[in-house]
Amino acid sequence: MKNTAGGEAAKRAAGEAAAAAVTDGDRVGLGTGSTAAHAIRRLGERVADGLAVEGVATSYQSRALAREVGIPLLALSDVGRLDVAVDGADQVATDANALVKGGGAAHAREKVVAQAADRLLVVADDSKLAATLDHPVPVEVLPDALARVERVVADAGGEPTLRAAERKDGPVVTDNGNLVLDCDFGGVDDPASLARTLSGVAGVVEHGLFVGLADAVYVGDADGDVTRTAP
Numbered sequence: 001m002k003n004t005a006g007g008e009a010a011k012r013a014a015g016e017a018a019a020a021a022v023t024d025g026d027r028v029g030l031g032t033g034s035t036a037a038h039a040i041r042r043l044g045e046r047v048a049d050g051l052a053v054e055g056v057a058t059s060y061q062s063r064a065l066a067r068e069v070g071i072p073l074l075a076l077s078d079v080g081r082l083d084v085a086v087d088g089a090d091q092v093a094t095d096a097n098a099l100v101k102g103g104g105a106a107h108a109r110e111k112v113v114a115q116a117a118d119r120l121l122v123v124a125d126d127s128k129l130a131a132t133l134d135h136p137v138p139v140e141v142l143p144d145a146l147a148r149v150e151r152v153v154a155d156a157g158g159e160p161t162l163r164a165a166e167r168k169d170g171p172v173v174t175d176n177g178n179l180v181l182d183c184d185f186g187g188v189d190d191p192a193s194l195a196r197t198l199s200g201v202a203g204v205v206e207h208g209l210f211v212g213l214a215d216a217v218y219v220g221d222a223d224g225d226v227t228r229t230a231p
Contacts (some may be wrong), residue, residue, distance in 0.1 A: 006007060007056045007127065007222070008127055009220070009222055009223070009224050010125035010126060010127075010146055010220035010221050010222050010224070011035040011038055011123075011125050012038045012220070012224075013039070013043070013220035013221070013224040013225065013226050014027055014035055014038070014042075014043075014124055014125060014218045014220035014226055015035050015036060015038025015039035015042060015060050015086070015088075015123045015218075015220075016038055016039065016042040016220060017123075017218045017220070017226040017228070018039050018086045018121040018122075018123045018216075018218045019039040019040075019042035019043045019046065019063060019086065020042075020215075021084070021121060022043060022046070022051070022053060022084055022086070022175060023083075024051055024053070025052055025053070025083075025129050026051050026053050026080070026082075026083040026084055027053070027054050027055075027056065027057070027074065027079065027082045027083050027084075028043065028053050028054070028055050028056070028071075028082065028083065028084055028085065028086065029056050029058065029084070029085025029086065029087065029113035029114070029116070029117050029120075030043075030055045030056065030057045030058060030062045030063075030065075030066050030071070030080045030085075031058055031062060031085065031086055031087025031088055031110060031113075031123075032058050032059040032061055032062050032087070032088070032104045032160045033104055033109070034088070035071065035088040035089075035123045035124060035125065035220075036086060036087050036088040036123060037038055037061075037065055037075060039067070039123055040055075040065050040069060040085065040086075040089075041069055041104050043069070043071055043086075044066070044068075044069025044071055045069070046069060047064055047069070047070050047071055047072075048056075048120075049060065051155075052202050053071065053072070054071075054072050054073070054074050055071040055072065055073050055074070056073070056075075056079050056082060056113060057073060057076070057077050057106060058076075058087070058109045058113050059106035059110075059175060060175055061106075061165065062106075064194065064208070066194050067126060070211070072101060076098045076112065076113065078203065079116065080116065081116055081117075081118070081154075082113065082116045082117040082118065082175075082220040083117070083118055083119070084117055084118065084119045084120075084121060085114055085116075085117035085119070085120050085121065086114050086121045086123060087101070087110055087113070087114065087120065087121075087122060087123070088101075088122070088125050089101050089123075089128055089210075090103045090128065090135050090208070091128050091130050091133055091134075091135035092122060092124050092128050092129055092130070092214075092217055093129075093130060094129050094130065094131050094133070094227045095134055095231060096114030096122075096176035096214055096216075096217045096221075096230060096231045097191075097211065097212060097214070097231040098133060098139075098152050098191035098192070098209065098210065098211045098212070099122060099133075099209075099210045099214060099217075100133055100135040100136075100137055100209060100210075101138070101207050101208045101210055102137070102138025102140075102180070102207075102216060103138070105138065105140070105163070105174045105175075105180050106174070106175065107138055107206055107208040108140050108141065108161075108174070108176060108178075108205050108206035109176075109206070111206055112133040112179050112201075112209065114210060114213045115213065119215045119216070120213050120214050120215050121214075121215065121216050121217075121218060122214045122216070122217045122218065123217075123218045123219070123220075124219055124220075124222045125219070125220050125221070126148065126219050126220065126222075129218075129219065130196075132187045132188065132189060133187070133188040133191055133209075134185075134186060134187045134188065135184060136161070136182040136183055136184040136185075137158070137182070137183045137184075137188075137194070137198070137207055137208050137209055138163070138180050138181070138183075138197060138208040139153070139160070139181045139182075139183055139204055139206075139207045139208070140174055140176065140178050140179070140180055140183055140204070140205040140206050140207070141178055141179050141180070141203055141204060141205065142178055142179075142203045142205060143178065143179050144203070145158020145189065145202065145204070146179055146181075146203075148161070148201075148202070148203055149201055149203050150181065150202055152201045153183045153198075153216075154196075156185070156194070157186075158183040158184060158185045159183065159184040159185075160182070160183045161181065161182045161183075161184070162179060162180075162181060162183040163179075163180040163181070163182050163205055167185065176205065178205050188209075193210070194209060195207065195209040195211050212231070214230075214231060215230065215231075216228055216229070216230050217229050219229070219231050
């Protein structure tokens with residue numbers, strides 16, 4: 001049986017540890033997902049205690065949570081550089097050099113924020129670690145390019161599946177108005193090569209392979225202990 005309480009403790013520990021690395025005056029990228037949410041809540045507590053930061057949200061969810069906990073926000077379109085970003089991952093390579101993101105369909109904005117940040121701090125529970133990435137890679141696609149991108153993914157050895165929305169008919173539509181293909185490539189031995197292939201396809205807005213972007217990965221376990229690793 002899955003230890004839900006232990007998983008939540010691991011997420012909270014990782015998120016709060018990364019939030020502790022944010023310093024006064026920072027502009028902070030606020031990631032999407034359940035582990036990043038713990039970091040946002042902890043930052044809100046620190047703001048209430050006097051920490052002066054400004055946040056840039058990567059999704060509707062992270063923006064709403066940041067407002068709820070009192071973090072001042074800037075628009076992503078107005079910010080060219082961030083001091084630090086804190087974000088989760090669907091899977092993290094044990095060498096911390098590559099990860100898969102996009103479970104919340106926010107990976108395009110998350111990658112903009114990650115590349116804008118001087119430091120990207122990734123937060124995850126220990127179930128997300130893998131020696132070889134094998135999580136399906138989310139690919140955000142222009143609707144008119146769907147069939148073309150599906151063909152290219154298949155030619156590259158992947159199995160594309162259009163992500164369906166929950167509790168409504170039809171596909172998931174991103175905050176950018178696009179569709180998401182979850183592309184199963186099996187074990188990805190060379191994430192950088194696959195990332196280049198996907199980035200070169202017309203109609204691909206962004207993919208969920210984040211290669212060489214993480215500056216540190218905070219991994220929590222069920223006991224609330226956190227290990228910090230770097231590539």
